[in-house]
Amino acid sequence: MNNQELTDFLKECGVCQICQLRYLKARGSEYQDMKESFEKLNVKLTIPDDNEVLSKKSRPNPCSTCLGLFSEEFQQEIIDKITCCNIDQFDCQQIGIALSMPMLLQIRQLSMWFALMKKFGSKIDEERSPDVPLKEAAKLILNPIICKKLNKTYNSEGILINVFLDHPDEENDVAKLLKVNESVFSMKNAKGKKQLITRAYMEKMFIPSKLSADTFAKQFEVPCPIPNSYLILKEVTLAGPCVFVAGRYRKLSRKLSHSPWVLQGKRVMEDSIQEIIIRNIAKHFGVEEGKIIFSSSGREDVDVRCLGQGRPFVLEIPNSKRMTLPKTLAHDIELEIEKSASISVKNLQMVLRDDLVHIKTGEEKKKKFYRAMCVIEQPITVEVLKKLDLPNGFDIEQITPIRVLHRRPLLSRPRTIYSTKAWVDEQNPKILIIDIISQAGTYIKELVHGDFGRTSPSFASIIGQPIDIIALDVVGIDLDWPANVDNSKLDENEVNGNGLAS
Ligand SMILES: [Zn+2]
Structure with a gap:
């Protein structure tokens, strides 16, 4: 079988030139200058070529293997339909294309394979x-072509x-496909569900090595007949890219x-926090x-503030209309919030999807930085301050509060307190300010008062008298992400950029 014999046979079967090249295993640019490609492959285009067919008034029959998918008319139809979808609503220069094809195309490829x-x-x-x-x-x-x-x-x-x-024949052909090998489709898949007819499944099960030509030929013509109808462009839908926006928040309330x-519907x-941030960004x-x-x-x-550099967060925004976040807009959003x-x-x-690992891993291993405002019954002594000055920390055992x-x-969980340091409030001699660096997952309120001995040791047991917590702030998060950017200052290239000034 040489290329000429193959091409002639395909042409007899009503296969279009692009599909002929598919069967000659053409790659990439070889589909662009087809004449040259056929010449290179030592194929002479003898039987009426496409130009001759096109010169006839009526539209020719569609290709028997692609049903017109690669015809110029169909390409134009796809492009027209995409333009109708208002693709300009997306501030995005990149596109991906997903073709959802009827199953009968797959059946036709198989039929040609048998032929x-x-x-x-x-x-x-x-x-x-x-x-x-x-x-x-x-x-x-x-x-x-679509990109261009x-x-x-x-x-x-x-x-x-x-x-x-x-395609108009889709339903009919799929019904026949079931008859070819009903047992295959009644098998249960790995999840125990009835196997659906999918392209991937067909590519795996319906190949000549697993299916006899006679069984197939009982339901379908071999080679596939020249069709009367073209493919139908049913629908085109657009979905914006999924983008990720990160930042750090400080909780002041x-x-x-x-x-x-x-709680109970109320x-x-x-x-x-989540709603405030999302509300200001979504629009x-x-x-x-x-x-x-x-x-x-x-x-x-709820009653703990988060100060210092703030807590890192990220938003996953599907079907986004924009792909970039100019600094001016970022700054406006920050001011709104x-x-x-x-x-x-x-x-x-x-940020990129890959950056999300920063926020999702190692949470338990992180250090937490707190400042607690505490009160005791008597004015604070130097002795109390000394007992709470523990730069090398200590280990505790904490039963669920x-x-x-x-x-x-x-x-009961072991937790490490890495260090503590205390001083007296300037205005009130009974009030202590304590800085604590602890392992993530430590219950700080219980570390202070001891939770009736359920946290041990606790500040109460260390100083040997009752101590209560009035207020707690998070003053640092052990995560150096996302990058520190000051959106109030524009970079040089943004100042000179287009459409950013407002
Ligand atoms: Zn074709």
């Missing part, structure tokens, strides 16, 4: 398909263009929960608030 085996015998492999698969060819042929027409570059992380194709706090706190990315996912490196109790008076945000910036027992399992 080639019948014609050329053992020269055709029965394990590996004789053509460049349609999906792959579509990527090589359609993607560059839309003036975008290809990137699967960009705007996703979903192209849904259909002692009456603010981390996420919406609802809100306990009016607002939350700039053209995304519904409910679609954004907020996560932070740990959290603090500050108006809430309960939190402030800085270092707001776009009574106050969280209703939602946490009863356990």
Whole structure:
């Protein structure tokens, strides 16, 4: 079987020139100058070529293997439909394309595979398909054309263009496919569910090495007949890229929960950190608030402030209308959030999906930095201060505090207190300020008062008298991420950039 014999046979079967090249295993640019490619492959185009067919008034029959997918008319139809979707709503220069093809295309490839085996015998492999698969060819042929027409570059992380194709014979052919090998589809998959007909499954199970040509031929013509109808472009949908925005927040209120706090259907706190941040960011990315996912490196109790450099957080924003976050906009958002008076945000910036590992790993190993305001019954003595001045720290054993027992399992955990340092409040001799560096997961309130001996040792047991906590602040988070950026100062290239001045 030489290239000429193969091409002539395909042409007889009503296969278009692009698909002929697919069966000649053409790659990349070889689909662009087809005449040259055929020449290189020593193929003479004898039987009426496409130009002759096109000169006839009526539209020719569609290709028997791609059903017109690679015809110029169809390419134009796809591009027209994408342009109708208002792709300009996305501030994004990159596109990815996902083609959803009807199953009958796959059946037709299989039919042609059987036909080639019948014609050329053992020269055709029965394990590996004789053509460049349609999906792959579509990527090589359609993607560059669509990108060029839309003036975008290809990137699967960009705007996703979903192209849904259909064909009038689809239902009929799938029903016949079931008859070819019903037992395959009644098998249960790994999850115990009935196997659905998917492309991947078909590519695995419906190949000549696993299916007899006779069984297939009972349901389908071999080679596949010349079709009457073209593929139908059913629908085109667009989905914006998924982007990630990180920053650090400071919690300035002692009456603010981390996420919406609802008890028995009623809100306990009016607002939350998560809602304030999302509310101020969602609108700039053209995304519904409910679609954004907020996560932070740990959290603090409702009545605990978080000061210092603030706590790192990240937002996952799906179907985003924008791919960049200019500093001017980031700064505007920071100022807006500050108006809430309960939190402030800085270092707001776009990050990559890969950066999320910073926020998701090693939480338990991190050090926590606190400042506690505590009170004792008598004026504080030098002796008390000395006992609480522990630069080398100590280890404690902490049984789940009574106050969280209703939602946490009863356990005893060892925790390390890395250091403590105390001093007397200037205004009140009974008030102590204590700086604490502890292992993540330590209950600080219980470390102070001892929780009826459930935390041991505690500050109460160390100084040998009752001590209570009035207020607690987080003053540092042991995570050097995201990068420190000052959005109030523009970089030189942003000052000179376009469309950023406001
Ligand atoms: Zn074709």
